[in-house]
Amino acid sequence: MRRHLHLFVTACRFDLVEHTRNRLAMVLVALFIPSWISLAYAVIPSTTVTFRLRATGRLLAPAGNQITQITGAINAVTLITGFMMFAVTFNGGRFDRRLAMAGYPRIHLVLAKTTSLALASGAVAAYATAVICAAWSPRQPVQLAAALFCGALTYGALGVVFGSLLRREVEGMFALVMTSLVDVGLQSPLASGGTRSAAVEFLPTYGTMQAATAAGFTRTPLPGDLAVQILWFAGAALVGLFAFRRRTKDALTARPPFRLPWPPRHRQPARPARASSTTP
Amino acid sequence: MELDLRPGVLAGIVGENGAGKSTLLKILSGELRPQRGTVRHEGTFGYCPQDVVINDALTVRQHLEFFRVARGLPDLGHAEEVMDVLRLSQHADERAGLLSGGTRQKLNLTLALMHNPRVLLLDEPYQGFDWDTYQRFWDLAARLRDAGRSVLVVSHLAYDAERLDELWRLQGGLLHPATAVPA
Numbered sequence: 001m002r003r004h005l006h007l008f009v010t011a012c013r014f015d016l017v018e019h020t021r022n023r024l025a026m027v028l029v030a031l032f033i034p035s036w037i038s039l040a041y042a043v044i045p046s047t048t049v050t051f052r053l054r055a056t057g058r059l060l061a062p063a064g065n066q067i068t069q070i071t072g073a074i075n076a077v078t079l080i081t082g083f084m085m086f087a088v089t090f091n092g093g094r095f096d097r098r099l100a101m102a103g104y105p106r107i108h109l110v111l112a113k114t115t116s117l118a119l120a121s122g123a124v125a126a127y128a129t130a131v132i133c134a135a136w137s138p139r140q141p142v143q144l145a146a147a148l149f150c151g152a153l154t155y156g157a158l159g160v161v162f163g164s165l166l167r168r169e170v171e172g173m174f175a176l177v178m179t180s181l182v183d184v185g186l187q188s189p190l191a192s193g194g195t196r197s198a199a200v201e202f203l204p205t206y207g208t209m210q211a212a213t214a215a216g217f218t219r220t221p222l223p224g225d226l227a228v229q230i231l232w233f234a235g236a237a238l239v240g241l242f243a244f245r246r247r248t249k250d251a252l253t254a255r256p257p258f259r260l261p262w263p264p265r266h267r268q269p270a271r272p273a274r275a276s277s278t279t280p
Numbered sequence: 281m282e283l284d285l286r287p288g289v290l291a292g293i294v295g296e297n298g299a300g301k302s303t304l305l306k307i308l309s310g311e312l313r314p315q316r317g318t319v320r321h322e323g324t325f326g327y328c329p330q331d332v333v334i335n336d337a338l339t340v341r342q343h344l345e346f347f348r349v350a351r352g353l354p355d356l357g358h359a360e361e362v363m364d365v366l367r368l369s370q371h372a373d374e375r376a377g378l379l380s381g382g383t384r385q386k387l388n389l390t391l392a393l394m395h396n397p398r399v400l401l402l403d404e405p406y407q408g409f410d411w412d413t414y415q416r417f418w419d420l421a422a423r424l425r426d427a428g429r430s431v432l433v434v435s436h437l438a439y440d441a442e443r444l445d446e447l448w449r450l451q452g453g454l455l456h457p458a459t460a461v462p463a
Contacts, residue, residue, distance in 0.1 A: 003352075006349065007349060010345070010346065010349045011346075014335075014338060014342060014346055017337060017338060017342065018335065018337040018338070021337040021375075022337070091335075091336070092335060094331075094333045095333055095334065095335045097311075097333075098329075098333045098391070099346065099347070099350050101309070101310060101311070101327075102347055102350040102351055102391075103350045103351050103352065104346075104349070104350035250310045251307070251310045251311065251312055251313035251314075252309075252310035252319060252321065253310070
């Protein structure tokens with residue numbers, strides 16, 4: 001038990017060191033979140049925007065700059081965690097493999113990555129919520145932070161998926177930005193006026209958008225929508241897990257791929273070669 | 281091909297670019313699955329890949345700690361010996377991303393040797409080394425061989441043949457006994 005804890009804590013520690021040394025991500029957290037959220041509040045007019053919130057069916061009429069702050073915060077926290085996780089996955093794939101082949105249990109590496117993602121998501125979600133609260137008072141700040149947290153988790157997992165599957169760094173950055181553009185753009189009450197299309201329910205931050213908007217302007221708790229967002233995270237994390245498992249597989253210990261138990265008729269089976277290294 | 285790497289042997293495989301040397305070592309280390317045939321290791325092995333596989337965000341010391349935990353080693357005694365031989369100790373607190381190419385390769389090699397494995401699979405292990413470090417690398421390889429380790433060095437040149445007990449040339453997917461190329 002102590003060894004498991006030691007393996008987990010060590011991997012967590014070095015994951016966090018790696019995140020904190022991602023200077024661009026740190027600058028984005030420190031400057032982009034407050035400046036983008038504050039600019040949205042200062043620049044967008046406070047004219048009311050009327051739309052129907054899908055999750056409650058209620059008609060809402062918040063100030064335009066307040067709802068823009070919420071969509072802007074979702075945009076910012078999801079892109080930042082997505083970028084952070086993409087960067088460590090893309091750059092660290094072969095290093096993770098080397099660690100795993102040196103004997104580091106993959107389950108501890110995965111748990112550590114999930115923990116560091118959760119800590120990073122919690123920090124950026126709390127920070128963004130605090131910046132919003134400095135401008136006005138959302139009705140449910142805790143739900144707002146929870147919604148941002150779940151959205152950040154989801155994009156962090158998507159960052160792992162993109163980092164595992166894409167070959168070039170620029171492809172991953174484009175994939176993240178384009179996904180966020182479509183995702184938040186289609187749901188934004190300012191752009192869609194609370195669209196009636198059910199398609200938005202399948203977007204990656206649908207749960208976050210519903211729960212965060214409700215948190216800003218109603219007193220209705222929306223645990224169901226937070227659960228939907230957690231499901232999105234779980235799905236993306238599962239794909240990321242399979243990709244990680246595939247990338248860190250040891251061919252010497254893994255089972256061989258399935259082959260027919262009899263040789264094909266049209267050709268002679270090749271004589272197996274044997275490469276072995278022996279020590280006393 | 282059939283390759284039996286015995287204890288106490290310092291062997292080399294040479295071949296032209298693209299002959300499959302690195303692929304062979306990746307198969308022997310478990311990075312790649314062979315299309316046919318088997319690989320059998322008895323005892324621990326260390327693999328130094330041709331590309332430097334380290335984490336630019338971590339210091340040299342943090343790398344050693346990470347791999348110490350991975351390998352379940354009680355201490356870093358052997359790693360420190362290797363670092364002393366390669367003159368890496370003075371960079372212990374520097375981040376890998378800020379190290380020179382040769383020093384990164386020293387770390388790459390140290391991670392392969394730090395658990396004192398019985399079998400060493402080294403792919404172009406001295407690339408980027410200065411002359412002194414290059415000489416010290418061969419002294420270290422000879423010491424490990426004398427201590428009963430099996431050492432396999434892959435290179436695209438056969439200049440160091442006189443230092444090797446066995447030399448093979450990989451050509452057309454087959455291993456042939458080879459002789460030295462005059463430097």
